[in-house]
Structures are given as structure tokens and as C-alpha cells.
Amino acid sequence: MLRRFCLFVNGVAESTPKNLFRPSDIVSTMENIDPIIVGGASQRTFTIVVEGNIGSGKSTFLNTFSSLPDITIMPEPVNRWTNLGGKHNLLDLIYKDPLRWNMAFQSYVQLTRLQMHTKEVPTTFKLMERSLYSARYCFVQNYINTKMMTECERAICDEWWEFITSTQKVGVDLIVYLRTDPEVAFSRTRLRNRQEETGIPLEYLQALHELHDDWLRGTSGFKLPAPVVELDANKSLPEVKSAFENYVLANMAQMKYLVNKDFRLQASPIRAAN
Secondary structure (H helix, E strand, C coil), X not given: CHHHHHHHHCCCCCCCCCCCCCHHHHCCCCCCECCCCCCCCCCCCEEEXXXXXXXXXXXXXXXXXXXXXXXXXXXXXXXXXXXECCCECHXXXXXXXXXXXXXXXXHHHHHHHHHHHHCCCCCCEEEEECCHHHHHHHHHHHHHHCCCCCHHHHHXXXXXXXXXXXXXXXXXXXXXXXXXXXXXXXXXXXXXXXXXXXXXXXXXXXXXXXXXXXXXXXXXXXXXXXXXXEEECCCCHHHHHHHHHHHHHHXXXXXXHHHCCCCCCCCCEEECCC
């Protein structure tokens, strides 16, 4: 179905579905939606970000779409976080001593995510694992909530955030939220046995789960940069992928409309039919 969508956007489909939205149909009235206007060519890259807790299955989910035409997959640059300068494993340092290393780690994460957002790709679609938005609204916010970031450090992060979001092209078109119970995510981190994650406590995943829920379900004070599709990622990968494909198929025309216009429209969080 996703292959059909990619072909459809590029004009291969013989007919257009009847549910093509007019601009007035798509505009949301939610107060916490942050409209992003972008200029440019008549057809642009459609950026989808996959969000979710540690262990929610983001990497595996992205990999299932790697063979589709006209799409660029951008996984988290974990290899850069674990080998900075050829010798510094920032991911290991942040888990072992977050109070000491959270500012250094988040500074580098912000840089690498900015590079992902702004990287030009030759395809119509860009599928990214996480974004600058979850870095600030979930991970940095957790450090603030747990007093592991000083007021000075927070002010520095916020000034960088304001500068980046006001001067750089970091807009996204769709957020896919792989919502997973913290207990399921905890079990998965144990199964994949990534060295740096061996000491992650369940409480940490519970805190991140609440922050993701608050932001992506529109109940926090943070802006949503794009419509959110929530998928039940407690289920098996084939079930999760099928739910997303069904969403794409149902909203094919709206996506095609946005790809061929020079603006991004925002919408409320929704739950995809499973």
C-alpha cells in the first residue's frame, strides 16, 4: 500500500480518490498547533518523523520501508553519539552520569538532529527517526523535571532552540507516534541488549512515556509541529505496519495535496484504525 502511495504522489495512479481535502477542510483550530509556513518549489520533500519511547520499535519500523521507491530513511545517528571524535561514547556517559553529561549530550544530539532535518534529499519522502521536537519536549524536559539540568543550562538550550526553529527549515509534515507501554519498552530494551542501555530503569521509561503522551496527544503546553498518527506499538511489527499503511491509503489524497503545495498544514492528534 505504501508503494502505491509513493507512486501515486508522483502521478502514476490513474485516478485521484474522491476525498481530496480543500485547505479549509484541513486547517485545525487546536490552540497548541504551531503552523509552519515554508516557501519553495511547487513540489517539496514530505517529511515524516517517527516518535516514541526508547524500545518502542522505531528503528525496526523504519527499516521495513527501506525498499520503497522515492523515500529516504534517516535513522538516529547512534553511531555518532557512541563514537564522538573516535573515542567518546556520549550515550554511555549520559546513562552512567546524567547530571554530569546531560548538557554535553543534548548539545551534540541537537546538532546531529538539526543536520538530519536540514539535509536535502533527492526523494519526495524523508522518513526520520525522532526529531528536534522530541529532543526538547521529552528528553530535555525530563532533565528539567528531575532537576538534572540547571536553570542556566536550560536557558542555553532554550535560546539555541528558539534560534534554530526560527531560522532553520526544520518543519515536518506528519508525526507517527509508536505508543508503547513502558513495561513493554523495558522488556524490549533488555532483549536487544544494547550495551549502553543495560542500566536504564523502568522509572526512566515511565517518565518519558508520560512526556511523549502529553506532547503527542496535545495535552501539554508544547506545540505540535504536524498532525500526529498514533499507532499501538505494543502489537507485533506486521500489525503496526499494517495500521500505518491503512492510514496512508485513507489519506493518500491529502498527502499528495501537501507535497505539491508550498505550505504545511497542521491537524489534531488522531488514532489510526488498527
